[in-house]
Amino acid sequence: xxxxxxxxxxxxxxxxxxxxxxxxxxxxxxxxxxxxxxxxxxxxxxxxxxxxxxxxxxxxxxxxxxxxxxxxxxxxxxxxxxxxxxxxxxxxxxxxxxxxxxxxxxxxxxxxxxxxxxxxxxxxxxxxxxxxxxxxxxxxxxxxxxxxxxxxxxxxxxxxxxxxxxxxxxxxxxxxxxxxxxxxxxxxxxxxxxxxxxxxxxxxxxxxxxxxxxxxxxxxxxxxxxxxxxxxxxxxxxxxxxxxxxxx
Numbered sequence: 001x002x003x004x005x006x007x008x009x010x011x012x013x014x015x016x017x018x019x020x021x022x023x024x025x026x027x028x029x030x031x032x033x034x035x036x037x038x039x040x041x042x043x044x045x046x047x048x049x050x051x052x053x054x055x056x057x058x059x060x061x062x063x064x065x066x067x068x069x070x071x072x073x074x075x076x077x078x079x080x081x082x083x084x085x086x087x088x089x090x091x092x093x094x095x096x097x098x099x100x101x102x103x104x105x106x107x108x109x110x111x112x113x114x115x116x117x118x119x120x121x122x123x124x125x126x127x128x129x130x131x132x133x134x135x136x137x138x139x140x141x142x143x144x145x146x147x148x149x150x151x152x153x154x155x156x157x158x159x160x161x162x163x164x165x166x167x168x169x170x171x172x173x174x175x176x177x178x179x180x181x182x183x184x185x186x187x188x189x190x191x192x193x194x195x196x197x198x199x200x201x202x203x204x205x206x207x208x209x210x211x212x213x214x215x216x217x218x219x220x221x222x223x224x225x226x227x228x229x230x231x232x233x234x235x236x237x238x239x240x241x242x243x244x245x246x247x248x
Contacts, residue, residue: 002229004029007077009069011060011114012087014041016187017137020217021084021224026052028225031077035060035069035087060087061109066117070125079129082228083122085115085159086137093148104151111155115162127173133228136163136179137220140243143181156181160239167237176236178227183243185215211244 008025012018014036022045025032032053036042042055056072059065073080089110091103115136126132141149142156160179167177184205206212223242226232241247 001029002225002231003082006030006081006228007033007073007079008082008084008228009033009035009056009073009080010084010086011035011069011118014038014045014055017182017185017215017217017220018084018086019045020219020221021086022053022221023048024218024221024225025082025228028229030082033069033073033077060114060117061106063117063120066114067121070121074125080122080125081131082133082135083118084135084137084224084228085118087114088137088139090149090152093146095148096150099151107151107155111152112158112162115159119166123170123175126170126175130174132175134166134175134177135224135228136177138163138179138181138239140181140183140241140246143239143241144247163239164237171236176232178232178236179239180220180223180227181239181241181243181247182215182220183209183246185217185219187217209244209246210248213244215242215244 003025008030010018010022010032013022013034022032022034026049033056034042034046034053035056035058037059039057042057046053046055054076056069058069070080087110089106091099136159138159139156141153142160145153163177163179170177219242223240227235
């Protein structure tokens with residue numbers, strides 16, 4: 001029960017890594033707002049936990065969308081202690097000059113600007129209560145980029161730098177900020193990153209991971225629960241690789 005009585009928001013919580021984080025947080029005693037632009041997905045996950053999780057349909061790439069999620073946490077659960085910025089999008093592998101303006105803007109809005117909006121809205125609250133934890137889900141792509149995913153890689157590099165800068169600035173206020181860097185996993189984004197999902201492409205991808213498997217939602221939940229708990233009270237500004245050794 002390392003997150004007992006904590007109130008958390010998990011963006012992109014309706015599937016994949018986000019769902020794994022929600023499941024682990026509830027198991028560790030937290031109450032969780034499952035934020036997702038897919039209402040059915042958010043309600044499915046929240047419905048698993050008998051009132052310990054609630055669904056919030058929102059586009060967190062907009063300030064008003066993010067604000068509505070924070071308001072729901074404060075109204076329905078009475079506060080907020082942890083924000084997990086998990087929502088993210090990618091693009092299919094392609095030469096960097098072929099990525100369209102619309103695709104680039106979508107990556108920037110979801111992967112980067114949502115973190116800005118989240119901070120803009122919750123940091124004043126965290127400063128007032130002199131505590132709070134932010135966890136950003138970055139990627140191994142921000143540390144060890146792969147070809148033909150340049151603008152996705154760049155967005156996740158931005159997340160890592162933003163995490164470190166936020167941690168430094170907010171530490172005097174009792175606010176911790178960390179990130180996790182997953183390698184690709186069995187999530188809805190896997191096919192996007194690989195371009196195609198075939199046994200041959202999977203084998204080639206897995207050959208780059210020393211432990212020989214993809215990240216799982218459970219892996220992300222375990223790492224996130226630790227970094228957001230009081231057990232990690234001396235840890236801030238880190239981008240923890242949860243990648244089976246890919247970035248070694």
